Amino acid sequence: MELAIIIAVVVVALVFDYTNGFHDAANAIATSVSTRALTPRVALGLAAVMNFIGAFLGQKVAKTVSEVISFPADMLANDASHALVVVVAGLAGAITWNMITWYYGLPSSSSHALIGGLVGAALAAGVTVSWDTVMEKVVIPMLISPVFAFAAGFAVMLAIMWIFRRVNPHKANRNFKLAQTASAAAMALGHGLQDAQKTMGVIFLALLAGGYVGADDDLPLWVIFAAAAAISAGTWAGGWRIMRTLGRRIIHLDPARGFAAESVAASVLYTTAYAFEAPISTTHTITSAVMGVGATKRFSAVRWGVARSIVVAWVSTFPAAGAVAAFVYLVCRYVFQLP
Structure with missing residues (x-):
């Protein structure tokens, strides 16, 4: 029975990973497509390849995700299937929120949907939540990373405008279109590094609950490959709906601004993954960077009404995914008559 539930958890986790991919595909390529630096299909292909490679570049974020909740020893010893149901419910909450925000074209955070789902299911089940981990590596980076990305995007774009102030605009645009191939690839690599690891962390949590790995073990290679x-x-x-929001509805980008936004966002993703082991939102990061570079035109150039609706989705993500996860857990508890 436990093995069947573990397999179900792995399948659901990979479904979440898949929805994360199409939900967040726009993160890496929307700016390049909107500036016509890359065609949509070429951009998607580049992002898919770099996402796959990025998933193999680290395990720190996965470890952080697997430490968000911890199961009591008696639950693991006597009823591991109960612990696995908690993980499934957390994933269900995250997937549901991903689909809702995808339908409405809102670039919300798959990362925070996942963490919120796990926390919501854990609270409903009476499982321990590591609030120190949630605060230090989720909530605080969630608040700081968008602000930093906005400010850095604004500063980098001002520097570019000053450095290239005497360069022919047509020549500059042509060169920045070429440069966007590199910045889009870097952004996609960072997305794979961050977001694929979050699914790995959930699968590791399920294997830990089932007794197939120890808390200090490395991720099995098959887990990394499957998530990638x-x-x-x-x-x-x-993810065409969200791509339209990021690439055009917030602000119409030119190649220089697209390059600046992607470069800033990629740098933030790498730094937080390696230095702080924090599962930050790629969506928050690139969206804030886009708004930052856009504000260098003039603040009124950014469509703040669209930005406001995105912020509402950001704020709602954690509690909404958690509420859905808690509901799914309670339904499963009633149906399967869990203790």
């Missing part, structure tokens, strides 16, 4: 493949396939499927 799922997010890459999801990216290839594309």
Whole structure:
């Protein structure tokens, strides 16, 4: 029975990873597509490949995700299937919120949907939540990273405008279109590094509950490969609704601003993954960077009404995914008559 539930958890986790891929595909490529630096299909292909590679570049974020909740020893010893149901419920909350925000074209955070789902299911089940981990590596980075990305995007774009102030605009645009191939690839690599690891962390949590790995073990290679493949396939499927929001509805970008936004966002993703082991939102990061570079035109150039609706989605993500996860857990508890 436990093995069947573990397999179900892995399948649901990979479904979440797939939805993460098409939900967040726009993160890496919307700016490049909107500036016509890359065609949509070429951009999606590039993002899919770089997402796959990025998933193999670290395990720190996965470890952080697996430490968000911890199961009591008696639950693992006597009823591991109960612990696995908690994980499934957390994933269900995250997937539901991903689909809702995808439908409405809102670039919300798959990362925070996942963490919120796990926390909501854990609270409903009476499982311990590591609030120190949630605060230090989720909530605080969630608040700081968008502000930093906005400010850095604004500063980098001002520097570019000053450095290239005497360069022919047509020549500059042509060169920045070429440069955007590199910045889009860097952004996609960072997305794979961050977001694929979050699914790995959930699968590791399920294997830990089932007794198949120890808390100090490294991630099995098959887990890394499966998560990398799922997010890459999801990216290839594309996320056109959200791409439109990021690439055009917030502000109309030119190649220089697209390059600046992608470069800043990629740098933030790498720094937080390696230095702080924090599962930050790629969506928050690139959206804030886009608004930052856009504000260098003039603040009124940014469509703040659209930005406001995005912020509402950001704020709602954690509690909404948690509420859905708690509901799913309670339904499962009633149906399967869990203790």
